[in-house]
Amino acid sequence: MKKRALFHGSPLPYLLVLPQLIILMVFFFWPAGQALFQSMTISDPFGFRVIFVGLDNFRALLSSSEYWSSVRVTLFFTVTATCLSLVSGFFMAVFADRAIRARRTFKLLLIWPYAIAPAVAGILWLFLFHPIFGSIGLFLKAIGVPWNPSLIGNHALIVVILAAAWKQFSYNFVFFLAGLQAIPKSLIEAAAIDGAGPATRVMKIVLPLLSPTTFFLMVMNFVFMFFETFGIIHAVTQGGPGNATNILVYKVYRDGFIGQDLGSSSAQSVLLMIMVMALTVIQFRYVERKVVYA
Amino acid sequence: MSMKFMIGAFAMSAGLCVNAAYAAEFEFWHPFGGHNGEVVQELVDRFNADHPDITVNAAFKGGYSEVMNGAIAAFRAGKAPGLMVTLARNAPTMLTSGAVVPVHKLMPEAGYDVDWNNFIRPALALFSDEEGPVSLPFNSSTPILWYNVDAFAKAGIEAVPETWDEIEEAARMIRAAGYECGLTSGWPHWVHLDSYSQIHRIEVATNNNGMDGWDTEFTFDKQPGYVNHIKRLKSWVDEGIYTYTGRTGQAAGAAFISEKCGMILESSASYGAIKSGATFEFAAAYMPYEKGTEDPANSVIGGGTLFVLDGQDDETNKAIATFLDYLTQVPQQLYWHKETGYVPSSLKAYEAAKAEGYYDENPHQEVAILQLNRGGDPGPLNRGLRFGYASQIYDVMSEELERVWAGDKEVDAALADSVERSNAIIERFVRSIGQ
Numbered sequence: 001m002k003k004r005a006l007f008h009g010s011p012l013p014y015l016l017v018l019p020q021l022i023i024l025m026v027f028f029f030w031p032a033g034q035a036l037f038q039s040m041t042i043s044d045p046f047g048f049r050v051i052f053v054g055l056d057n058f059r060a061l062l063s064s065s066e067y068w069s070s071v072r073v074t075l076f077f078t079v080t081a082t083c084l085s086l087v088s089g090f091f092m093a094v095f096a097d098r099a100i101r102a103r104r105t106f107k108l109l110l111i112w113p114y115a116i117a118p119a120v121a122g123i124l125w126l127f128l129f130h131p132i133f134g135s136i137g138l139f140l141k142a143i144g145v146p147w148n149p150s151l152i153g154n155h156a157l158i159v160v161i162l163a164a165a166w167k168q169f170s171y172n173f174v175f176f177l178a179g180l181q182a183i184p185k186s187l188i189e190a191a192a193i194d195g196a197g198p199a200t201r202v203m204k205i206v207l208p209l210l211s212p213t214t215f216f217l218m219v220m221n222f223v224f225m226f227f228e229t230f231g232i233i234h235a236v237t238q239g240g241p242g243n244a245t246n247i248l249v250y251k252v253y254r255d256g257f258i259g260q261d262l263g264s265s266s267a268q269s270v271l272l273m274i275m276v277m278a279l280t281v282i283q284f285r286y287v288e289r290k291v292v293y294a
Numbered sequence: 295m296s297m298k299f300m301i302g303a304f305a306m307s308a309g310l311c312v313n314a315a316y317a318a319e320f321e322f323w324h325p326f327g328g329h330n331g332e333v334v335q336e337l338v339d340r341f342n343a344d345h346p347d348i349t350v351n352a353a354f355k356g357g358y359s360e361v362m363n364g365a366i367a368a369f370r371a372g373k374a375p376g377l378m379v380t381l382a383r384n385a386p387t388m389l390t391s392g393a394v395v396p397v398h399k400l401m402p403e404a405g406y407d408v409d410w411n412n413f414i415r416p417a418l419a420l421f422s423d424e425e426g427p428v429s430l431p432f433n434s435s436t437p438i439l440w441y442n443v444d445a446f447a448k449a450g451i452e453a454v455p456e457t458w459d460e461i462e463e464a465a466r467m468i469r470a471a472g473y474e475c476g477l478t479s480g481w482p483h484w485v486h487l488d489s490y491s492q493i494h495r496i497e498v499a500t501n502n503n504g505m506d507g508w509d510t511e512f513t514f515d516k517q518p519g520y521v522n523h524i525k526r527l528k529s530w531v532d533e534g535i536y537t538y539t540g541r542t543g544q545a546a547g548a549a550f551i552s553e554k555c556g557m558i559l560e561s562s563a564s565y566g567a568i569k570s571g572a573t574f575e576f577a578a579a580y581m582p583y584e585k586g587t588e589d590p591a592n593s594v595i596g597g598g599t600l601f602v603l604d605g606q607d608d609e610t611n612k613a614i615a616t617f618l619d620y621l622t623q624v625p626q627q628l629y630w631h632k633e634t635g636y637v638p639s640s641l642k643a644y645e646a647a648k649a650e651g652y653y654d655e656n657p658h659q660e661v662a663i664l665q666l667n668r669g670g671d672p673g674p675l676n677r678g679l680r681f682g683y684a685s686q687i688y689d690v691m692s693e694e695l696e697r698v699w700a701g702d703k704e705v706d707a708a709l710a711d712s713v714e715r716s717n718a719i720i721e722r723f724v725r726s727i728g729q
Contacts, residue, residue: 042726045366046393049728060722066690066715132554150540151700239689240541241696258359259686260366260387261722 032273038266045260057267066243067251067268074247077161078225084165086217089172090210094202096173097180107177114170118163118231125163126236129155149237153244156237160245163236164229171224172217179213180206211291219283226276248272318613319349320376320606323365325358325598326433329566333633341620348613358384358598359685365603369393374603376614379432381598383684385421388601389428390508390682390727395602395611397618398426404615408622412640416492416666417595419505420678430618431639433597433630435563436662437485439582443575445473445556454577457585458526461557465535468556476535478550479559480543481596482695483688485581486523487514488679489593493583495675496520504680509724512716515709519584525705528698538699541692547571561596562662565635578658580665591669591676597636637663682723687716 039057043050061067096106113121131137131148140147149155183206191201207214230249233239239246239254246254249272256265326334331354338352355361358381365378380388388394401408410418410427417431439461441454446464449471455464465476479485491498491514498514501507514520530536537555539545547564549555551571559581568576583590600621602614620626627643630636632652638644644663647653653660669676681687694712697703703711 042722044391044726045387046391047370048392049726051725051728053725060718064718132549132552150545151538151696153700153702238541240693241700242693242702254689255686257363259683259689260362260384261683261686261719261726263726264722 035266035269035273038262039270040263040267042263045262053263057263058271061264061267061271069243070246070248070251073157073243073245074226074249077157077164077229077245077247078222081161081164081168081225081229082218082221084161085168085172085221086214088165089169089217090176090214092169092173093176093180094206096177110173111170113166114174116167118167118228119235121167122160122163122232122235125159125166129159129162149241151241153242156241156245160229160232160236163232164225167232168221168224172221175213175217176210179210183209208292212293215283215288215291218287219280222279222283223276226272248275317347317349318610319351320610320614320617322350322352322377322617323355323361323375324352324379325355325361326379327354330433330634333630337621337626337630341617344620345613345616348616350613350617362387369603369605372605374605376603376606376610377617378601378603379598380429380601382420382434382596383681383688385429385599386504386508386680386682386684386723389421389423393604394428395604396423396425396428397430397600397602398422398428400602400611400615401618404612406615406619408619412642414595414637414639414641414663414666415672416592416676416678417599417639419672420595420680421599428601430600430622431595432600432621433563433634433636434595434599434639434666435561435597435636436593436595436666437479437481437489437559437581438562438593438658438661438665439557439559439579440550440564440568440658441557441577441579442550442553442555442572443577445471445553445574448472449556454579455557455582456580458523458582459585461582462526462530462535465530465557466533469535471556473554473556475537475549475555477530477557477559478537478539478546478555480539480546480561480564482538482541483691484561484594484596485559486527487520487691489581490523491517491520492592492594492676492678493581493590494519494587495591495673497675498679499681502674502677505674505677508680508682508720508727509729510681510720512713512720515706515713521705521709524695524698524709528705531699538696541688550576562637562658563597563635565658576658578661580661589669592667592672593665594678595666631659635659637666641667681716681720682727683719686719690715690719 040052040054041050042053042057092110096103096110099106126134128134128136129147129149131141131150137147147155149159187205188201191205196204227249229247230253233245233247233250237245239250248268252265252268252272255261255268322338324334335352338350342348342350353375355364358379361378362380362384365375368374374393413427413431414434417434418427421427421429421431445468449464449467451464451467453460455461461477468476487498490496491503496514496517496519497503498517498520499510499512501510504510527536531538537549539549543560543564546555546558546560547567550558550560551568553574562578581593600618602611606614622640624640624643624646627638627640628647631638631643631647638647648660691712694703694708698705698708
């Protein structure tokens with residue numbers, strides 16, 4: 001049964017949502033509409049000549065191997081970094097929840113990375129892994145790994161994935177910890193009395209009860225990895241070497257703002273928007289079925 | 295008290311009147327931070343002090359692309375800055391924009407008779423159309439060879455290498471002397487494609503490297519000279535005597551300063567950074583050329599150039615012309631040259647520096663100018679290179695070459711792909727300018 005609240009003929013509710021609608025119009029619908037229009041044109045940056053080209057920009061993108069390699073890199077980057085930060089966030093939350101001494105300090109320390117700007121996070125990891133003066137980079141070279149993220153694509157990808165996962169890890173940690181603390185102790189204790197070990201308790205009781213949190217975090221992480229990692233890429237690799245870390249959102253920037261090819265750049269943002277919408281729909285339709293809202 | 299006040303008020307209102315009648319004010323957007331930013335500000339402050347009727351507002355906007363994007367956005371909103379600095383390789387976007395007041399028109403209209411023959415030729419050629427110079431060269435530089443004199447002594451290198459063969463030998467000896475890398479270069483395409491092809495008069499693209507028309511096609515994958523050069527570099531990378539340090543000059547400079555690399559091919563404008571960072575003796579020489587080249591030609595310029603944006607009133611344009619005229623005069627050029635390491639755009643300034651013995655103490659500062667003016671009047675293939683959407687094209691070329699250095703792709707295949715992808719980008723540019 002659905003609950004209904006009806007407001008008869010009063011303009012008040014419309015007035016109340018108006019500010020939100022205006023913000024949406026100005027900051028979302030209007031620019032999105034502009035992007036949609038621009039994606040079907042080729043224009044000079046100063047805006048003197050705007051040539052309507054229909055779907056040519058999309059055709060050019062979809063037939064370019066470079067664009068597809070960017071799509072692959074983005075998906076790999078997003079999935080890997082999301083998994084890494086979700087799993088590490090979850091386990092750290094479990095441990096922090098069980099910690100007896102200095103619990104507050106641990107929590108505080110683990111939340112810290114979230115306060116760091118993505119670009120700074122990127123630079124930190126770049127320094128750690130730098131092949132000439134980074135401590136981890138030098139260590140890797142010392143044990144015989146030919147480590148060079150400025151030339152080898154996979155190495156660069158590892159650095160940006162680690163940076164992105166580490167940056168987002170704290171966010172996941174906070175939510176998981178809050179979720180853990182909301183699980184009634186009696187449930188865990190009952191399971192313990194029935195003979196379930198710590199691992200079983202996590203797998204059979206904690207994880208299912210945390211599924212709404214996990215689902216929410218997964219969606220948030222995906223969006224973060226798709227869009228907000230721009231700063232990390234910009235600071236660490238600028239999309240290189242080769243095309244190895246040229247994720248879609250960075251390519252939009254590079255082609256549009258450095259290259260001044262506004263048509264192609266807009267077409268890319270439209271495709272990116274469609275992709276993220278599709279991914280979110282898939283997540284809600286298929287993954288959410290497995291979620292238990294207690 | 296009241297008398298003083300009255301005089302003050304009178305002076306103020308008189309000042310206001312003067313301002314209202316003649317004052318011209320314009321924005322000057324530039325990408326110079328740090329020391330170079332202070333030098334620009336000093337030039338602007340001196341100008342403002344000398345010209346009470348003109349106010350130049352210099353603004354540091356970040357990197358070249360921030361200046362460009364900011365100016366484009368401002369232009370579309372009808373609030374364009376009067377004057378901006380554009381990266382040399384992005385000049386085609388400005389030249390075809392229709393948003394620029396060409397200096398060949400601006401200067402005579404404001405009553406300034408500029409002697410264009412007095413400018414460094416490769417710089418001026420790059421920014422001219424059929425009618426004359428569109429933009430005023432400002433911060434020009436060119437790649438040269440910087441070498442560590444101590445490393446040369448340690449490795450037993452007696453003569454400064456002049457040809458690529460000699461460079462190879464020297465790099466090998468430097469490695470043998472215990473250095474981590476023999477040679478590296480900043481801005482690899484500027485050095486290995488642009489300058490290499492200009493010095494040897496190689497056609498990189500049709501229409502004389504894009505200088506005679508925007509509708510160009512790249513041909514460098516079919517030029518044995520260039521292809522062999524890349525293959526040789528690849529063999530050097532494999533042997534460990536050449537180290538790839540990325541697409542910009544930052545890491546290359548750092549590798550040189552930290553004594554990891556004994557030689558770098560880098561901008562002449564890196565002089566300031568090298569001088570302040572290096573704890574060893576260093577020197578500069580010409581870019582190498584191939585053995586048997588009879589008269590190596592000039593190298594290509596890099597850096598930035600000044601564009602006047604359309605949309606100001608006549609009075610302001612006149613003020614901009616006055617400022618440009620001031621910048622091209624010898625004292626300002628000398629100050630700029632000495633403080634920043636960029637080459638002076640005017641030959642008169644170069645001669646003045648020479649006359650006062652500046653190059654006896656700073657020989658490396660002269661190398662770039664001599665190299666840029668080498669070989670007399672440039673022929674069709676060494677007047678410069680001009681490509682629309684150059685940023686994307688250089689990205690593509692960098693990507694393909696990075697794959698070669700990493701061993702993921704053969705040289706021939708990478709160059710062929712590089713040409714194919716770059717041609718597609720040029721095609722888009724040509725469409726965008728409605729040709």
